[in-house]
Amino acid sequence: xxxxxxxxxxxxxxxxxxxxxxxxxxxxxxxxxxxxxxxxxxxxxxxxxxxxxxxxxxxxxxxxxxxxxxxxxxxxxxxxxxxxxxxxxxxxxxxxxxxxxxxxxxxxxxxxxxxxxxxxxxxxxxxxxxxxxxxxxxxxxxxxxxxxxxxxxxxxxxxxxxxxxxxxxxxxxxxxxxxxxxxxxxxxxxxxxxxxxxxxxxxxxxxxxxxxxxxxxxxxxxxxxxxxxxxxxxxxxxxxxxx
Numbered sequence: 001x002x003x004x005x006x007x008x009x010x011x012x013x014x015x016x017x018x019x020x021x022x023x024x025x026x027x028x029x030x031x032x033x034x035x036x037x038x039x040x041x042x043x044x045x046x047x048x049x050x051x052x053x054x055x056x057x058x059x060x061x062x063x064x065x066x067x068x069x070x071x072x073x074x075x076x077x078x079x080x081x082x083x084x085x086x087x088x089x090x091x092x093x094x095x096x097x098x099x100x101x102x103x104x105x106x107x108x109x110x111x112x113x114x115x116x117x118x119x120x121x122x123x124x125x126x127x128x129x130x131x132x133x134x135x136x137x138x139x140x141x142x143x144x145x146x147x148x149x150x151x152x153x154x155x156x157x158x159x160x161x162x163x164x165x166x167x168x169x170x171x172x173x174x175x176x177x178x179x180x181x182x183x184x185x186x187x188x189x190x191x192x193x194x195x196x197x198x199x200x201x202x203x204x205x206x207x208x209x210x211x212x213x214x215x216x217x218x219x220x221x222x223x224x225x226x227x228x229x230x231x232x233x234x235x236x237x238x239x240x241x242x243x
Contacts, residue, residue: 048091049234050128052121052192053078054137054202057101059114062140064208070138072099073217077205078136080227088235093131095124118191125196132163132237133200134230135192138217140209147210148179149226152186154193154200163237164201170233171203174225203230 053074055061061070078094085092096102102120104113125133139150149171153164164183172179186193186202193200205226206213216222 048093048128048131049085050093050095050125050131050133050198051078051081051085052095052124052133052135054135056096056099057104057117058110059101059117062138062208064140064214065211066214068208068214068218070140070208073138073205073223074136075099076220077223077226077230080224081134081136081230084227084231085234088231090234093124093128095121121192122195125192125198125200129198131198132159132234133192133196133198134167134234135200135202136230137202137204139204139207141207142209144207144209144211147207147213148176148181149206149229150181150204151183152190152193152202152204153183154186154196156194156197157199159199159241160201162240163199163234166237166240167201167203167230167233170236171205171226171229174229174232175206 053071055071055074057071059071061074063069075096075098079097082092082094101113101117102124103116105116108116121135125131133154139146149168151164151168151171153160161183168181168183172181183201188194190202193202206217208214208217
């Protein structure tokens with residue numbers, strides 16, 4: 001009986017997430033401002049967004065006690081998010097599309113290459129100065145009971161908090177209604193969030209130190225739910241901006 005109950009809850013959660021995504025698409029289609037003919041003729045769909053899969057290459061990021069590595073999961077979620085954005089007509093750019101360090105040079109030390117990687121991501125943002133910047137990550141903590149998605153926002157743009165709040169709420173609805181976390185100001189030691197001028201957030205999609213979340217993160221279905229939740233949150237952000 002317990003197995004059937006769990007399966008029913010999972011089906012219900014998937015149905016709710018599907019409805020959320022459809023409503024987000026409907027809102028975007030019905031209430032967005034029309035694009036100018038110049039934009040269409042240029043072959044560009046606006047608004048656009050920069051997706052940053054955290055870590056990669058030499059820097060695997062956090063890992064679970066069982067050896068699940070953060071960087072490939074960040075990339076998988078980001079690629080799914082890119083495809084969802086494309087489906088609803090939002091152009092996106094990824095800072096990386098495979099498992100590599102940006103700006104890598106063999107003669108540099110590991111520390112120097114990590115700094116080069118961060119500078120390359122910052123340069124990507126500077127190349128698209130009006131694009132919101134979504135940095136996709138996974139969390140880790142010494143106490144395994146901590147779980148739940150958490151969104152941090154940059155202090156450099158007034159709209160970063162609005163973007164983070166929309167994403168936080170969508171992740172709560174889509175992944176775990178009991179998650180009472182709120183969007184938080186990014187810590188001062190996070191290099192990218194302190195230097196990007198555009199609206200920017202770090203999305204910590206879950207805790208690799210939590211066995212329950214780690215088990216879910218191993219599944220493509222759950223990573224698809226994360227991407228769909230982020231997509232819903234972003235369309236809500238666009239709606240609040242009147243776009």
